Amino acid sequence: MKALDRKLMRDLWQMRSQAFTIALVVASGIGSFIALLSTYDSLQWSRQSYYENARFAQVFADVKRAPRPVERQIVELPGVSAVETTVVQDVTLDIPGVAEPVIGRMIGLESSRQPSLNRLFLRQGRLPEDGKRNEALVSEGFSKARGLKPGDHIAALLNGKREELEIVGIVLSPEYIFASRGGEIPDDKGFGVFWMERERLASAFDMEGAFNRVSLTLAPGASEATVIDALDHLLEPYGSLSAYGRKDQNSHRILSQEIDQQKTMATVFPTIFLGVAAFLLNVVLARQVATQRDQIAALKALGYSDFAIAAHYLKLVLAIVFAGIVLGFAIGAWMGYEMTAMYTLFFHFPHLTYRIQPWIALVATGISLAAAVGAALGTVRSILSLAPAEAMRPPAPTRYRRMLLERFGLAHLLSPQARMVIRTLERRLLRTLLTTFGIACSVAIIVSGTFWRDSVNYLIDVQFYMADRGDVNVMFVNPVARSALNEIGRLPGVLSTEEMRSVPVRLRAGHHSYRTAVSGYPPDAQLRQLLDTDLHRVPLPPDGILLSQRLAERLAVKPGDQLIVESLEATRAKREAVVAGVVNDLVGLSAYMDITALNRLMSEGESISAVALTLDPTQAKAFYARLKEMPLVATVSIKEELLRSFRETNARFLLFFTAIVTAFAAAIAVGVVYNSARIALAERAWELASLRVLGFTRNEVSGLLLGELAIEIALAIPLGLWLGYLLSVLIVSMMTAETITFPVVITSSTYVYAALVILAAGVVSSLIVRNRVDRLDLVAVLKTRE
Numbered sequence: 001m002k003a004l005d006r007k008l009m010r011d012l013w014q015m016r017s018q019a020f021t022i023a024l025v026v027a028s029g030i031g032s033f034i035a036l037l038s039t040y041d042s043l044q045w046s047r048q049s050y051y052e053n054a055r056f057a058q059v060f061a062d063v064k065r066a067p068r069p070v071e072r073q074i075v076e077l078p079g080v081s082a083v084e085t086t087v088v089q090d091v092t093l094d095i096p097g098v099a100e101p102v103i104g105r106m107i108g109l110e111s112s113r114q115p116s117l118n119r120l121f122l123r124q125g126r127l128p129e130d131g132k133r134n135e136a137l138v139s140e141g142f143s144k145a146r147g148l149k150p151g152d153h154i155a156a157l158l159n160g161k162r163e164e165l166e167i168v169g170i171v172l173s174p175e176y177i178f179a180s181r182g183g184e185i186p187d188d189k190g191f192g193v194f195w196m197e198r199e200r201l202a203s204a205f206d207m208e209g210a211f212n213r214v215s216l217t218l219a220p221g222a223s224e225a226t227v228i229d230a231l232d233h234l235l236e237p238y239g240s241l242s243a244y245g246r247k248d249q250n251s252h253r254i255l256s257q258e259i260d261q262q263k264t265m266a267t268v269f270p271t272i273f274l275g276v277a278a279f280l281l282n283v284v285l286a287r288q289v290a291t292q293r294d295q296i297a298a299l300k301a302l303g304y305s306d307f308a309i310a311a312h313y314l315k316l317v318l319a320i321v322f323a324g325i326v327l328g329f330a331i332g333a334w335m336g337y338e339m340t341a342m343y344t345l346f347f348h349f350p351h352l353t354y355r356i357q358p359w360i361a362l363v364a365t366g367i368s369l370a371a372a373v374g375a376a377l378g379t380v381r382s383i384l385s386l387a388p389a390e391a392m393r394p395p396a397p398t399r400y401r402r403m404l405l406e407r408f409g410l411a412h413l414l415s416p417q418a419r420m421v422i423r424t425l426e427r428r429l430l431r432t433l434l435t436t437f438g439i440a441c442s443v444a445i446i447v448s449g450t451f452w453r454d455s456v457n458y459l460i461d462v463q464f465y466m467a468d469r470g471d472v473n474v475m476f477v478n479p480v481a482r483s484a485l486n487e488i489g490r491l492p493g494v495l496s497t498e499e500m501r502s503v504p505v506r507l508r509a510g511h512h513s514y515r516t517a518v519s520g521y522p523p524d525a526q527l528r529q530l531l532d533t534d535l536h537r538v539p540l541p542p543d544g545i546l547l548s549q550r551l552a553e554r555l556a557v558k559p560g561d562q563l564i565v566e567s568l569e570a571t572r573a574k575r576e577a578v579v580a581g582v583v584n585d586l587v588g589l590s591a592y593m594d595i596t597a598l599n600r601l602m603s604e605g606e607s608i609s610a611v612a613l614t615l616d617p618t619q620a621k622a623f624y625a626r627l628k629e630m631p632l633v634a635t636v637s638i639k640e641e642l643l644r645s646f647r648e649t650n651a652r653f654l655l656f657f658t659a660i661v662t663a664f665a666a667a668i669a670v671g672v673v674y675n676s677a678r679i680a681l682a683e684r685a686w687e688l689a690s691l692r693v694l695g696f697t698r699n700e701v702s703g704l705l706l707g708e709l710a711i712e713i714a715l716a717i718p719l720g721l722w723l724g725y726l727l728s729v730l731i732v733s734m735m736t737a738e739t740i741t742f743p744v745v746i747t748s749s750t751y752v753y754a755a756l757v758i759l760a761a762g763v764v765s766s767l768i769v770r771n772r773v774d775r776l777d778l779v780a781v782l783k784t785r786e
Contacts (some may be wrong), residue, residue: 022675026321026368036265057216058216059231064212071085086110101636106156107193107201118215123168139172149168167340176250269449313701331357405566449662450661481608492622518591527613527614535584544593546582670765
């Protein structure tokens with residue numbers, strides 16, 4: 001082994017604790033980069049391979065009722081490659097031991113065979129057999145949530161008639177990777193998807209020889225927009241609800257949003273970690289060179305070239321970084337695997353395979369090495385410019401001057417020890433500022449990584465308690481007369497009721513358009529409140545339409561502008577409406593009108609499509625039992641059940657992510673605080689030893705060093721809390737979720753948690769340094785080179 005290599009090993013051993021803390025920071029950056037990016041890649045790859053194997057459709061359309069011969073006309077449309085039609089109906093399920101009604105989506109299966117598009121993946125059991133009309137398949141998420149297995153029976157209300165279905169298989173579908181009736185909240189417990197014999201389902205809903213759902217794939221090079229326009233034109237006489245592409249398919253849209261969010265997180269957090277690591281490497285290497293000036297001079301005098309000496313110190317940096325890379329790979333692989341596994345709580349794939357692409361490892365390594373080399377360049381240049389004769393001399397004494405408080409005549413307010421601490425901080429102002437900023441970065445990471453719980457809780461409070469005040473929403477099969485409101489109100493346990501009318505529409509403003517629904521409420525509605533950004537109630541205007549803020553932005557309209565409202569119901573009515581204002585909806589891109597104005601706009605009488613109600617919990621079972629017997633009721637949405645499922649699903653993921661972010665941020669805090677203290681100890685060892693000889697106690701001597709750290713942490717925490725808020729705003733602004741807005745809401749408990757974690761990290765680092773101060777060898781330290 002060469003002499004310089006032996007020196008390298010000796011230096012690394014002597015600074016092993018510093019090297020380890022820096023390697024931890026590097027590992028945090030590498031680990032977060034690999035975990036987040038590999039999770040992003042694994043989700044994307046699993047989705048793509050599943051879509052290809054299942055032949056997931058690219059265009060979808062719903063109609064009221066179209067005869068089956070129309071299917072041939074769809075196949076002949078230019079740009080269409082393959083077509084699959086079926087019958088789909090949402091029904092109420094009656095599950096043994098479950099009081100409340102559960103929503104089931106029934107999908108017709110042709111002749112007990114696999115569909116040509118959106119093919120099913122059979123997880124357990126078998127497909128239904130020909131002639132056995134009551135056999136059915138069930139989605140895996142629902143079967144797990146409700147404990148269903150092949151051989152179990154379940155009752156469904158098919159167009160008012162109770163039918164007993166036997167489950168013969170458990171399946172997955174590319175249409176329902178994310179299981180929801182159309183919202184942003186997963187609901188495996190309250191929403192199940194079933195496949196049964198098409199003819200049996202069609203006969204129950206008067207759909208013999210017809211279909212109400214069509215899916216198709218495009219020929220190579222075909223224009224999706226052109227095919228959608230042609231499909232809409234063809235299906236318009238049959239009550240088309242407007243065709244849409246894969247990007248607007250609910251499951252695909254939610255999954256794509258989550259994948260894009262992973263990509264955003266993989267960009268932000270590793271950048272901070274590696275930036276702090278580069279700063280620490282620069283400071284530590286600069287200090288190492290400063291303490292070894294005489295050794296560098298001796299090496300040059302002995303004939304070692306500038307390049308060889310510079311390479312020696314570069315190796316020191318690379319050795320630390322390489323240790324961080326190896327540790328980061330291990331952390332990243334474990335964390336990525338766990339994160340990918342947790343996504344099975346939300347998304348249902350046949351195989352959600354975790355993988356680390358070679359390019360991810362190479363990019364992570366390259367970024368780390370680039371940061372290390374960049375951090376070392378300044379120090380390497382100082383080595384190259386250092387003349388042997390100059391290096392033999394001790395460094396020039398520091399130029400002292402009165403501190404700022406002394407210039408203002410306020411020095412008498414401080415003790416001698418406090419003045420010594422502040423003088424040191426002022427004398428090394430740049431290092432003080434950088435150390436404070438490094439600690440502040442760790443505070444910011446904790447805040448921006450843990451505020452999601454506050455944001456989600458705020459979203460739930462506003463959207464589901466302040467805006468939506470009802471307990472249960474009852475949806476009818478078709479719009480009914482307003483007298484149905486009184487019928488619902490007479491059911492057991494109903495305390496109050498409120499009607500609602502929902503019309504599927506396409507809103508057009510110039511060349512902008514969006515497919516949504518206009519919801520009509522009474523002007524004095526109490527169970528559904530529309531709120532502005534200050535959470536004040538927005539009254540429904542007698543005429544005109546209210547839009548959610550993001551929908552108004554999507555259509556590029558403002559209050560006073562005109563909109564074309566195109567009904568997607570059977571009438572296909574087209575009307576003009578004036579934008580009367582905007583509301584602060586956090587979920588969905590929605591439109592609202594006075595229910596009377598909406599019915600007038602659609603040229604309808606007093607019709608309603610749903611009823612919101614409050615319910616006496618003590619009579620809930622009797623209420624649900626009566627509701628299951630009502631043939632006009634299509635589905636029932638129970639707010640507390642929906643939110644309970646959402647909270648249970650999200651709690652584990654949020655807890656895991658919070659723990660990881662906290663650990664990484666603590667690593668940064670320890671790395672910055674400990675290395676700052678060790679460097680200060682190395683620089684001031686002679687001074688501290690002198691004070692010990694002069695009679696200062698260990699506590700007094702330690703106080704001089706640890707007082708600097710305390711001030712830096714005290715300055716860093718408020719700065720870090722502010723930076724954490726800004727980083728949270730940045731992350732939210734980079735999210736691409738279209739139909740949900742995450743408000744940047746950070747509670748005091750989150751700020752306190754971030755501050756306490758950093759204080760704990762600072763205390764641990766200080767105790768380690770204090771131990772080293774107590775063990776100073778006074779005789780060895782007081783020896784001088786002069």
